[in-house]
Amino acid sequence: MKRFAYLGFILFLMGCSQPIPETEEYPVPHHGFSPLPIPDNNPMYASKIALGERLFFDPLLSVDSSISCGTCHLPEKAFTDGLPKSVGVKNRVGKRNVPTLFNVAYHPYFFVEGGNPRLETQMLGPLETHEEMAFSLPELIHRLQADDTYPELFKEVFPDRDIDPYTITASIAAYQRTLLSGNSRFDDFYYFGDSSALTAEELRGWQIFSASCTGCHKGPLLTHFDFENIGLYEVYPDLARMRITRDSADEGKVKTPSLRNVALTAPYMHDGSLATLRDVVEHYNVGGKNHPNKSPLIQPLNLSDADKNALEAFLKTLTGK
Ligand code: HEC
Ligand code: HEC
Incomplete structure (x- = not known):
């Protein structure tokens, strides 16, 4: 600020x-x-x-x-x-x-x-x-x-x-x-090398995130901006990217959002169907629902409750100061 x-x-x-x-x-x-x-x-x-x-x-x-x-x-x-x-x-x-x-x-x-x-x-x-x-x-x-x-x-x-x-x-x-936001605790840790910026739990969350999430949520804005189907539905009510391309391989694919300030932007997903960050973590933990276009990067994670807490705690470090 x-x-x-x-x-x-x-x-x-x-x-x-x-x-x-x-x-x-x-x-x-x-x-x-x-x-x-x-x-x-x-x-x-x-x-x-x-x-x-x-x-x-x-x-x-x-x-x-x-x-x-x-x-x-x-x-x-x-x-x-x-x-x-x-x-x-x-x-x-x-x-x-x-x-x-x-x-x-x-x-x-x-x-x-x-x-x-x-x-x-x-x-x-x-x-x-x-x-x-x-x-x-x-x-x-x-x-x-x-x-x-x-x-x-x-x-x-x-x-x-x-x-x-x-x-x-x-x-x-x-x-x-002019609406710019960076300078989160994650930045202190990742870009400025301050290893004390994150707690042990948040660091554990970062480990999980970098193993399972950075295929799509990467770079300074934590998105590659590509269109992805993450298995939110078996039958998508909204064709999303397919509306533009008319290609059924794009059904249910949406622009990957930035995760900066994600703790401030509930509810989640393009249709607001997941109320909390915990709901999002649970979605990824089970590997989403089956859909022919679902990205192969979305796989069950089988996280313990402690790991789910850690992942959620990590997402909260992305809030700009
Ligand atoms: C009634 C609520 C509403 C109003 C009013 C509104 N927006 Fe939005 N805005 C949305 C929604 C919902 C979306 C997402 C739509 C979508 O992706 O299909 C959006 C998307 C956007 C995006 C794209 C963001 C992205 O990540 O792709 C921009 C930029 C934006 N709005 C700017 C504006 C501006 C400028 C105005 C005023 C002229 C405005 N909005 C008025 C609800 C609103
Ligand atoms: C295959 C690419 C991909 C992978 C891997 C991925 N995501 Fe996502 N993520 C997306 C897309 C696309 C959306 C938007 C989905 C929608 O709006 O329906 C999204 C949405 C989200 C949201 C909601 C953002 C918002 O503002 O609504 C969060 C939080 C999130 N992802 C966290 C994660 C976490 C944590 C992981 C790892 C466990 C992960 N993502 C793995 C592509 C991915």
Whole structure:
């Protein structure tokens, strides 16, 4: 959190229109993270990030002005909402669990089935989905143009442009790229070599994790970002990746999530069907359910209760400080 404050201060000093240089010095959480990937057509600067933040938390983005992006992605819950499935306008329940937005700057694609390649276009999903904001970009542009403050704010950030699809989506994406989280006790142990950062139980959990889980949950974000079927169901109610590829070999395959801050993002899985970390550990312990597409990496673990506790304790060390 100290580093966020530091970032905020730097942004403040840099003033409005100075782009943040894309260098090794960009204050990303720790040395396991590569420099922040910033697209050439959407440079980061303080006033744009501030506008994006304001839009992110503004209910004007939903059809009846009742909910914002931040209603479902709550900062205090690592940008999730604590519910099994999302709740949008008019209390419409969605199909999926709200994922964390920490470190989305590093994701190669978005959504469970990987159907959207760019953070800039991703927001059109929630904006237009009936169970989420049920609105549209043209209607949003009209509403912002008619607002008392937005026309002036947009002019300050984008002097040569109007309130348009580019300026709206670029601002919200730039803000989301600042949502970074690392610096967990796991990082002290793994990246900074502090062997006293984890307790004996957590170290035992790490042993189990590195033997059974890092085939998929690896690298700085603890995901390889591939699509995997982990045997959550024998019959998947949601085709997931197959919706995009139309290939039955992809049925039930979903984007592997990051496990950073996983202790803060219950309930779990793409449909919120597992309530607690213990339920997740039990799922993996029995090797999931049978499905023809289940990854061969998912095998029964036959853990003792002490080992289950250790694995759960390890997962809790992934919370950013
Ligand atoms: C009604 C609740 C709700 C609202 C409002 C909402 N989201 Fe989401 N968000 C979700 C859910 C649920 C998913 C997962 C959907 C999926 O993968 O199919 C998601 C996924 C995402 C992702 C992809 C994360 C990943 O790991 O792939 C991003 C980025 C995101 N939302 C940003 C936003 C932004 C920006 C807004 C506002 C314009 C917004 N969300 C509004 C519920 C919501
Ligand atoms: C074959 C790849 C693979 C392996 C191996 C694997 N996982 Fe996963 N993990 C996934 C995928 C894919 C999901 C998302 C499943 C879903 O949403 O339905 C997931 C989800 C999770 C979640 C829930 C995250 C969330 O935010 O909902 C946790 C916790 C987790 N895994 C921990 C583990 C642990 C602990 C192990 C080792 C015992 C492990 N995983 C092994 C691929 C894997």
